[in-house]
Amino acid sequence: xxxxxxxxxxxxxxxxxxxxxxxxxxxxxxxxxxxxxxxxxxxxxxxxxxxxxxxxxxxxxxxxxxxxxxxxxxxxxxxxxxxxxxxxxxxxxxxxxxxxxxxxxxxxxxxxxxxxxxxxxxxxxxxxxxxxxxxxxxxxxxxxxxxxxxxxxxxxxxxxxxxxxxxxxxxxxxxxxxxxxxxxxxxxxxxxxxxxxx
Amino acid sequence: xxxxxxxxxxxxxxxxxxxxxxxxxxxxxxxxxxxxxxxxxxxxxxxxxxxxxxxxxxxxxxxxxxxxxxxxxxxxxxxxxxxxxxxxxxxxxxxxxxxxxxxxxxxxxxxxxxxxxxxxxxxxxxxxxxxxxxxxxxxxxxxxxxxxxxxxxxxxxxxxxxxxxxxxxxxxxxxxxxxxxxxxxxxxxxxxxxx
Numbered sequence: 001x002x003x004x005x006x007x008x009x010x011x012x013x014x015x016x017x018x019x020x021x022x023x024x025x026x027x028x029x030x031x032x033x034x035x036x037x038x039x040x041x042x043x044x045x046x047x048x049x050x051x052x053x054x055x056x057x058x059x060x061x062x063x064x065x066x067x068x069x070x071x072x073x074x075x076x077x078x079x080x081x082x083x084x085x086x087x088x089x090x091x092x093x094x095x096x097x098x099x100x101x102x103x104x105x106x107x108x109x110x111x112x113x114x115x116x117x118x119x120x121x122x123x124x125x126x127x128x129x130x131x132x133x134x135x136x137x138x139x140x141x142x143x144x145x146x147x148x149x150x151x152x153x154x155x156x157x158x159x160x161x162x163x164x165x166x167x168x169x170x171x172x173x174x175x176x177x178x179x180x181x182x183x184x185x186x187x188x189x190x191x192x193x194x195x196x197x198x
Numbered sequence: 199x200x201x202x203x204x205x206x207x208x209x210x211x212x213x214x215x216x217x218x219x220x221x222x223x224x225x226x227x228x229x230x231x232x233x234x235x236x237x238x239x240x241x242x243x244x245x246x247x248x249x250x251x252x253x254x255x256x257x258x259x260x261x262x263x264x265x266x267x268x269x270x271x272x273x274x275x276x277x278x279x280x281x282x283x284x285x286x287x288x289x290x291x292x293x294x295x296x297x298x299x300x301x302x303x304x305x306x307x308x309x310x311x312x313x314x315x316x317x318x319x320x321x322x323x324x325x326x327x328x329x330x331x332x333x334x335x336x337x338x339x340x341x342x343x344x345x346x347x348x349x350x351x352x353x354x355x356x357x358x359x360x361x362x363x364x365x366x367x368x369x370x371x372x373x374x375x376x377x378x379x380x381x382x383x384x385x386x387x388x389x390x391x392x393x
Contacts, residue, residue: 023242039229040369048233048240055241056248115227122224141228169221177218 013105018062025071026055032142034078039085039138050086054079079167080153127167127179136164136197137172155179 030051037050060067068074126134134173139150147165151158345357358366 024244026241026245027238030241031233034237035229035231036232037233044234048237049233051233051237052241052244059248061203118220122221122228126228137225138229139385141225141277143230165306172219172221174222180217196321 018065019066022059022062025058025065029056029072029075032144033075035142036076036079036139036145037083039142040080046086046090047083050083052080053082053086057082069150070149072145073149076139076149077153078143080139085159102141121179122172125172128175129171133164133168133171136161137168140165141163 023179033054034047037054038044038047041047041050054075058075063069126137135154139145139153140147142162147158147161151161154161176185
């Protein structure tokens with residue numbers, strides 16, 4: 001028997017209005033919650049599990065939904081905590097390359113591989129940042145997340161968020177410069193070797 | 199400015215802009231992972247399963263609590279039936295022959311099994327006829343055993359409460375006179391026999 005999705009929750013929850021609210025929140029923010037979790041966990045399946053757990057907590061606190069002005073920030077805070085707890089309990093799991101999907105905008109395999117390598121490099125650079133800068137920068141990478149929402153998730157003033165972001169980007173820029181110069185030096189050495197060989 | 203310095207400066211600016219561009223582009227792709235298709239459906243289905251599981255837990259908890267209460271009630275009922283003292287059996291009840299007598303006896307309860315029969319004559323004279331009743335006592339668990347009054351004792355208690363003191367004294371005197379007469383009669387018959 002086919003059950004429309006909008007009926008699934010309504011049959012099980014006590015109050016119709018709460019069920020409808022939760023369903024609306026799921027449909028509107030599931031992808032956003034997933035991305036917050038993925039920013040922390042860096043693994044698709046772990047991120048989905050974290051998103052599931054986030055919405056279970058939302059369901060348990062469904063009565064509070066009507067009193068919350070900014071659902072995104074509230075969800076982001078829950079998802080952030082869930083993801084951080086999972087990361088503490090389960091060490092980082094290497095993502096299976098088969099699970100990583102190619103972008104849908106028609107980019108070729110080579111370009112996709114290059115981008116994947118760039119993201120992995122950035123990931124390694126971010127792990128070298130101090131904890132508070134790392135957290136702030138990680139949240140800022142989530143699509144359409146404002147500094148106000150980041151401040152609400154981390155429980156810090158908005159001005160602190162901006163200062164941390166500036167500092168984090170500065171550090172990343174310096175690290176990138178070091179890597180670039182090293183690679184240039186390496187390339188120059190390689191050219192010289194080739195010259196000598198020829 | 200030295201052309202070499204100019205080119206170095208331009209080179210640095212280019213590098214900086216490259217680094218900035220690289221950072222911006224890579225940061226924008228950092229968390230841009232897309233979930234698998236149907237994420238919302240899976241989340242809603244999971245919530246439904248979770249709600250059903252929670253409902254089952256409440257039912258199990260309620261059933262367990264009810265079972266515990268029933269068990270406790272059954273245990274309490276069994277204990278109550280064991281603790282109740284066994285009823286002492288009074289045997290060989292005499293024929294109750296309570297006859298209406300003086301005002302003292304008015305209102306006395308009619309005993310079912312009487313050990314003391316009181317025959318009240320008219321004029322207030324009272325003749326007491328005593329019959330011993332043996333009641334088998336149920337063995338008591340403690341010594342000395344506290345046991346409730348027997349039927350005879352209760353009747354005697356009632357009689358003593360209701361009968362005036364003077365009448366009781368008269369009964370005692372009469373009893374002694376009768377015993378003395380009986381002894382005299384026995385002595386005389388023994389003398390006649392010996393002669």
